[in-house]
Amino acid sequence: MEWQAKEEELLAKMDLVRRGFGCLAMVATWTLAELVELAVTAMVAVCENGVYTVKSGYRFLQTEFQNQQPGQSNPLMLKPLWKGIWSLKVPSKVKNLVWRAVKNSLPTKQNLVRRKVLTDDCCDQCKMQKEDTFHALYLCPKLEEIWLSKQAWNQCSLRQVTSFVDLMGHILAENRDPDLFAMVVWAIWKRRNDIRVGKRGENLPNLVQQAQTRLQNFLLHNSATTTSTGQPPTQWQPPAHQQYKINFDGALFKDENQAGLGVVIRDSKGQVMVSLAQRIPLPSTAIEVEALAARRALELALETGLNKGVLEGDSLILMNALKSNSHSLAQFGHIVNDIHYLASQFPMISFSHVRRHCNSVAHSIARRALSFSSLQVWMEDVPPEIADVLQADLIALVE
Structure with a gap:
């Protein structure tokens, strides 16, 4: 029948396309209408009912992609x-x-x-x-x-x-x-x-x-x-021996059109290595403030040579983005990319999400950033105003 002959002709052309560049000279002689007909026929051919849909087109492209992969081509294998x-x-x-x-x-x-x-x-x-x-x-x-x-x-x-x-x-x-x-x-x-x-x-x-x-x-x-996080922690947890816990947080001051970044880095005994408060112009979203605080925290850790440890914050959205291997398309994705780049400079780094009450020191620093100069750093200490918050963490460790 005529339609069967036409289908066989199109399938033969599809085979030529799949063979690659060796057949380009022949493919180049086809008209635009023939190429369009070939594409439609190819995708309809994989439809169960002979009707093209977005789903069937996706399946066709997925199959073609898998056929181009090296080694084993069977997805089940x-x-x-x-x-x-x-x-x-x-x-x-x-x-x-x-x-x-x-x-x-x-x-x-x-x-x-x-x-x-x-x-x-x-x-x-x-x-x-x-x-x-x-x-x-x-x-x-x-x-x-x-x-x-x-x-x-x-x-x-x-x-x-x-x-x-x-x-x-x-x-x-x-x-x-x-x-x-x-x-x-x-x-x-x-x-x-x-x-x-x-x-x-x-x-x-x-x-x-x-x-x-x-x-x-x-x-x-x-x-x-794994041992220490069998259950959600109810207080700040120190890092492993010879590592550092890098806590960060952000705060919004909308009336002043400002935001605050808070960072504190502690060792396995809970002793403060360095802390930081920074005031910045107010970003468009709260999650961007958190992301900027995380980036500043890693920068501080690298600047002070404290490059083995855990980056910890209380923003679940941000921490999930940092743990993901995929490219972030979020509004703050460019900051996530910066954080991943900085993390690649660490011999060892991991990401941890905790509740706000387990991140109280960094949170308190961020909340007080507005009262400091644009950037303030304390070596082996925290702002005097939040000494009691740090002391509460240390007491909880002893108990």
């Missing part, structure tokens, strides 16, 4: 891989990087050439091969000493692996120390980026040991946090 990645006992930023590597969404030189950002996809490290995800994180000859240092990751025992998807699948399925592997992968990518922007990257011989140390510190802190 990939589910255990995603579950394994997000179950790793590593920082969220490490999980996110591994997930992006498996999805081939890292800005490797090959991907940047494909997007027409660069024209050369040669690896900057070895100067010999194209830099795709698998090469940048595993196959580059410059990384050989890292992977040879641990038999479980040795290339000789993973010769059948052809992509980073398969590599990560093997590491997880065969339990080849996947947590440490993920930490090493993160360190390799960070080193690669540092070198590209002219910074001094970590020495390769020490990279695995440094990754091991970071992992141990993370597990130690995570264990301590």
